[in-house]
Amino acid sequence: xxxxxxxxxxxxxxxxxxxxxxxxxxxxxxxxxxxxxxxxxxxxxxxxxxxxxxxxxxxxxxxxxxxxxxxxxxxxxxxxxxxxxxxxxxxxxxxxxxxxxxxxxxxxxxxxxxxxxxxxxxxxxxxxxxxxxxxxxxxxxxxxxxxxxxxxxxxxxxxxxxxxxxxxxxxxxxxxxxxxxxxxxxxxxxxxxxxxxxxxxxxxxxxxxxxxxxxxxxxxxxxxxxxxxxxxxxxxxxxxxxxxxxxxxxxxxxxxxxxxxxxxxxxxxxxxxxxxxxxxxxxxxxxxxxxxxxxxxxxxxxxxxxxxxxxxxxxxxxxxxxxxxxxxxxxxxxxxxxxxxxxxxxxxxxxxxxxxxxxxxxxxxxxxxxxxxxxxxxxxxxxxxxxxxxxxxxxxxxxxxxxxxxxxxxxxxxxxxxxxxxxxxxxxxxxxxxxxxxxxxxxxxxxxxxxxxxxxxxxxxxxxxxxxxxxxxxxxxxxxxxxxxxxxxxxxxxxxxxxxxxxxxxxxxxxxxxxxxxxxxxxxxxxxxxxxxxxxxxxxxxxxxxxxxxxxxxxxxxxxxxxxxxxxxxxxxxxxxxxxxxxxxxxxxxx
Amino acid sequence: xxxxxxxxxxxxxxxxxxxxxxxxxxxxxxxxxxxxxxxxxxxxxxxxxxxxxxxxxxxxxxxxxxxxxxxxxxxxxxxxxxxxxxxxxxxxxxxxxxxxxxxxxxxxxxxxxxxxxxxxxxxxxxxxxxxxxxxxxxxxxxxxxxxxxxxxxxxxxxxxxxxxxxxxxxxxxxxxxxxxxxxxxxxxxxxxxxxxxxxxxxxxxxxxxxxxxxxxxxxxxxxxxxxxxxxxxxxxxxxxxxxxxxxxxxxxxxxxxxxxxxxxxxxxxxxxxxxxxxxxxxxxxxxxxxxxxxxxxxxxxxxxxxxxxxxxxxxxxxxxxxxxxxxxxxxxxxxxxxxxxxxxxxxxxxxxxxxxxxxxxxxxxxxxxxxx
Numbered sequence: 001x002x003x004x005x006x007x008x009x010x011x012x013x014x015x016x017x018x019x020x021x022x023x024x025x026x027x028x029x030x031x032x033x034x035x036x037x038x039x040x041x042x043x044x045x046x047x048x049x050x051x052x053x054x055x056x057x058x059x060x061x062x063x064x065x066x067x068x069x070x071x072x073x074x075x076x077x078x079x080x081x082x083x084x085x086x087x088x089x090x091x092x093x094x095x096x097x098x099x100x101x102x103x104x105x106x107x108x109x110x111x112x113x114x115x116x117x118x119x120x121x122x123x124x125x126x127x128x129x130x131x132x133x134x135x136x137x138x139x140x141x142x143x144x145x146x147x148x149x150x151x152x153x154x155x156x157x158x159x160x161x162x163x164x165x166x167x168x169x170x171x172x173x174x175x176x177x178x179x180x181x182x183x184x185x186x187x188x189x190x191x192x193x194x195x196x197x198x199x200x201x202x203x204x205x206x207x208x209x210x211x212x213x214x215x216x217x218x219x220x221x222x223x224x225x226x227x228x229x230x231x232x233x234x235x236x237x238x239x240x241x242x243x244x245x246x247x248x249x250x251x252x253x254x255x256x257x258x259x260x261x262x263x264x265x266x267x268x269x270x271x272x273x274x275x276x277x278x279x280x281x282x283x284x285x286x287x288x289x290x291x292x293x294x295x296x297x298x299x300x301x302x303x304x305x306x307x308x309x310x311x312x313x314x315x316x317x318x319x320x321x322x323x324x325x326x327x328x329x330x331x332x333x334x335x336x337x338x339x340x341x342x343x344x345x346x347x348x349x350x351x352x353x354x355x356x357x358x359x360x361x362x363x364x365x366x367x368x369x370x371x372x373x374x375x376x377x378x379x380x381x382x383x384x385x386x387x388x389x390x391x392x393x394x395x396x397x398x399x400x401x402x403x404x405x406x407x408x409x410x411x412x413x414x415x416x417x418x419x420x421x422x423x424x425x426x427x428x429x430x431x432x433x434x435x436x437x438x439x440x441x442x443x444x445x446x447x448x449x450x451x452x453x454x455x456x457x458x459x460x461x462x463x464x465x466x467x468x469x470x471x472x473x474x475x476x477x478x479x480x481x482x483x484x485x486x487x488x489x490x491x492x493x494x495x496x497x498x499x500x501x502x503x504x505x506x507x508x509x510x511x512x513x514x515x516x517x518x519x520x521x522x523x524x525x526x527x528x529x530x531x532x533x534x535x536x537x538x539x540x541x542x543x544x545x546x547x548x549x550x551x552x553x554x555x556x557x558x559x560x561x562x563x564x565x566x567x568x569x570x571x572x573x574x575x576x577x578x579x580x581x582x583x584x585x586x587x588x589x590x591x
Numbered sequence: 592x593x594x595x596x597x598x599x600x601x602x603x604x605x606x607x608x609x610x611x612x613x614x615x616x617x618x619x620x621x622x623x624x625x626x627x628x629x630x631x632x633x634x635x636x637x638x639x640x641x642x643x644x645x646x647x648x649x650x651x652x653x654x655x656x657x658x659x660x661x662x663x664x665x666x667x668x669x670x671x672x673x674x675x676x677x678x679x680x681x682x683x684x685x686x687x688x689x690x691x692x693x694x695x696x697x698x699x700x701x702x703x704x705x706x707x708x709x710x711x712x713x714x715x716x717x718x719x720x721x722x723x724x725x726x727x728x729x730x731x732x733x734x735x736x737x738x739x740x741x742x743x744x745x746x747x748x749x750x751x752x753x754x755x756x757x758x759x760x761x762x763x764x765x766x767x768x769x770x771x772x773x774x775x776x777x778x779x780x781x782x783x784x785x786x787x788x789x790x791x792x793x794x795x796x797x798x799x800x801x802x803x804x805x806x807x808x809x810x811x812x813x814x815x816x817x818x819x820x821x822x823x824x825x826x827x828x829x830x831x832x833x834x835x836x837x838x839x840x841x842x843x844x845x846x847x848x849x850x851x852x853x854x855x856x857x858x859x860x861x862x863x864x865x866x867x868x869x870x871x872x873x874x875x876x877x878x879x880x881x882x883x884x885x886x887x888x889x890x891x892x893x894x895x896x897x898x899x900x901x902x903x904x905x906x907x908x909x910x911x912x913x914x915x916x917x918x919x920x921x922x923x924x925x926x927x928x929x930x931x932x933x934x935x936x937x938x939x940x941x942x943x944x945x946x947x948x949x950x951x952x953x954x955x956x957x958x959x960x961x962x963x
Contacts, residue, residue, distance in 0.1 A: 156683060158679075203653050203654075205702070206653065206655075207703045208721045253742070425926065427904075427905075428881060428882030429863055430906060432864070478904065478925075480904065481925060482925065523950065524928045524929045528628060528656070528930075529628055530626075564622035566623055566625075570653060570656075
């Protein structure tokens with residue numbers, strides 16, 4: 001099944017890293033504000049965002065805002081597409097993005113300080129301290145960003161103005177301990193605190209506003225984990241707490257509401273591989289969500305118990321198969337079985353060429369807002385159902401002299417989504433929006449990736465390309481007057497292309513990123529749209545090393561051709577902008 | 592000059608390649624803004640909107656896609672987004688309503704906090720009245736003065752000679768509908784916006800238009816959102832009860848002279864919120880939306896139990912009665928995420944015509960030449 005693990009370099013924008021390494025479309029409402037992912041023609045709620053395997057999606061909203069995630073807190077990023085996500089959780093019809101941290105047992109000490117200064121008074125400071133032995137490692141990471149974010153843009157009346165009420169700050173602190181015992185036992189304890197305070201800017205047509213609208217988020221995430229790796233079996237036990245506080249206020253309408261959620265997330269996984277060619281992985285997950293919100297009447301809770309088994313069987317060294325079964329129990333009621341079946345075929349010994357086929361059935365449960373939002377929540381909602389199939393090939397090749405390395409993949413998918421929960425106005429009460437199991441969506445498309453790496457006369461040249469074609473259409477009308485059948489889902493582009501060229505030599509590095517997105521419709525009748533556009537970004541810098549010290553200077557130029565664009569209607573985006581980053585590091589490794 | 596064939600081929604190839612990349616790069620030229628895919632009308636000849644019936648399309652909150660469509664009955668034509676066409680800029684965010692006086696159109700754009708003043712004939716912008724606080728509706732006191740209700744606790748007084756704000760009448764809460772009666776302006780007030788609960792105190796303010804002072808108030812049912820005056824000079828107030836059914840909706844008949852409630856009809860159906868109270872040109876029949884379109888004689892002793900025009904799966908959202916013909920204009924906002932449709936019925940509910948509209952058609956405005 002599709003998955004990939006990437007180690008990003010230290011840049012500050014998660015949205016960009018994700019779009020460079022995948023075909024996920026990020027819908028961005030502006031600099032430093034809401035950014036939500038869409039995988040394979042599905043919505044943000046069909047994407048699970050995780051931190052070390054622990055869900056970060058809000059149990060209220062069912063989604064995660066990427067603008068709240070500082071990249072410096074992570075060591076890597078894992079992306080699971082479609083059916084592959086069933087091994088982790090239910091409901092991730094699109095896929096899973098996992099932000100991971102991991103120890104480097106060879107590290108003795110690693111200190112890193114970086115400061116970046118950007119256009120529109122955006123300042124980011126990161127401090128990392130990682131030290132330890134081959135048995136014990138400690139990571140401490142601190143990040144702070146403050147931004148005026150007052151970029152100029154052309155408003156609805158054609159007047160150039162500066163964005164107002166858009167400033168934000170964000171900080172995070174994490175402490176992690178990893179302890180390895182007898183090479184078989186691994187204990188880890190992690191705590192991550194984060195806070196941000198964001199003013200929400202008015203839209204380009206919301207003029208003369210004297211309002212202040214803002215969001216204050218605070219989160220504490222803590223996890224304890226034990227891993228046992230032995231001959232023939234391994235074991236994982238994990239228990240995590242996720243405490244998320246959110247305060248939204250809007251002076252225009254005298255609104256000030258507080259939402260507090262606690263989630264207790266537990267996982268036990270066992271892998272048993274004593275029979276040849278067979279791996280059996282049973283597991284159990286238990287999650288308890290507790291929410292107190294000004295927009296719910298009273299406190300709401302939900303428990304989710306999930307029984308899970310994965311079987312991997314290899315018929316021979318060419319032909320592998322996997323079956324995943326998951327049974328979810330929500331508040332003591334059984335839900336329909338979730339299942340995924342996958343086969344993998346590697347016809348050649350000589351070449352790294354693989355064909356794979358996956359089939360899956362998956363359910364997504366209503367969010368707590370869908371169920372309990374005061375005056376609107378609908379307790380009668382059914383879970384959303386999806387059937388999906390995908391077929392793909394990957395081909396990787398390295399030249400014998402190791403000068404050229406090539407990775408390529410192409411995947412076709414088809415997803416049928418039924419009973420999709422949509423918030424719609426209620427007949428006879430048009431001021432009220434209610435969630436209902438309304439839409440039926442068919443999403444099909446092709447993902448293609450081509451990565452080339454060349455090492456020649458001291459140059460390292462990388463070229464990464466991701467292309468995605470997606471038709472995600474409405475297949476059911478609400479009434480005979482409804483015009484949306486067969487029309488593309490709003491804000492889901494048909495074509496996206498991301499191409500990144502990077503060149504390194506003499507410790508200089510240059511990275512050119514080209515991003516193209518085709519038109520996104522803004523109406524379900526496909527009569528209005530945001531035109532397509534392309535953006536170019538450049539990073540240029542140099543690393544200077546002296547013994548154990550490293551000094552790195554980096555210049556980022558974003559929106560190189562100063563395109564005046566909006567990604568989402570009426571949400572301004574900045575023109576050409578710059579940032580300079582200075583990093584100073586010291587590292588000592590084993591010997 | 593003769594060009595060698597291979598060179599031509601190469602030239603054609605290069606041109607094609609350029610065109611291909613041009614297609615991608617061409618987007619970089621113009622600002623990337625929301626556009627209409629294929630405008631349903633292809634009108635290029637200049638037309639006058641003088642006798643038009645204007646459909647005010649609210650647009651989605653914070654999407655900046657408010658628009659005005661116009662029906663030209665003489666030409667049997669409907670033209671979309673006439674403000675954008677005339678002024679090369681979009682109308683703004685959430686167009687709530689429109690009023691016409693002295694051949695000038697006043698477009699109340701709620702979340703852009705302004706009023707766009709246009710010449711009715713061609714919809715060219717004349718001026719803009721900025722600095723309002725989420726304006727909702729407008730009513731003329733006379734040819735020099737108008738009142739505007741706001742979400743944010745006041746009534747704005749406009750001087751129509753200069754099209755500027757001349758005064759602000761402070762109120763305790765959100766003000767909504769207006770009706771001129773004699774030398775008074777009656778203004779409904781819904782209560783505190785942020786407190787959509789049973790604590791809201793709904794009233795009809797009585798304002799002396801000569802002094803711009805609130806001189807009295809009449810307590811009503813929850814959310815008094817509609818107000819009309821009948822042939823016997825009785826004021827009808829429709830109280831929606833609140834979007835979350837905080838109380839049962841009601842229709843009140845007020846004696847504006849004595850400032851008392853004379854009659855109260857209570858809606859028994861739960862879950863629906865009546866809205867858009869209208870009256871016919873002769874002032875003897877009320878119309879309102881409650882899912883479908885309902886009709887009720889002012890002399891009736893009970894609320895109608897059957898709709899005149901059933902909704903049939905439509906989201907009927909805007910309603911108006913033509914001030915001369917008495918025809919019923921009703922709009923379907925669909926699911927708010929596609930363009931709507933407007934329907935014209937005669938007064939007995941027979942469908943005459945239907946028209947395409949923009950996003951979320953919420954109200955109608957009939958040109959001055961045809962109004963009373």
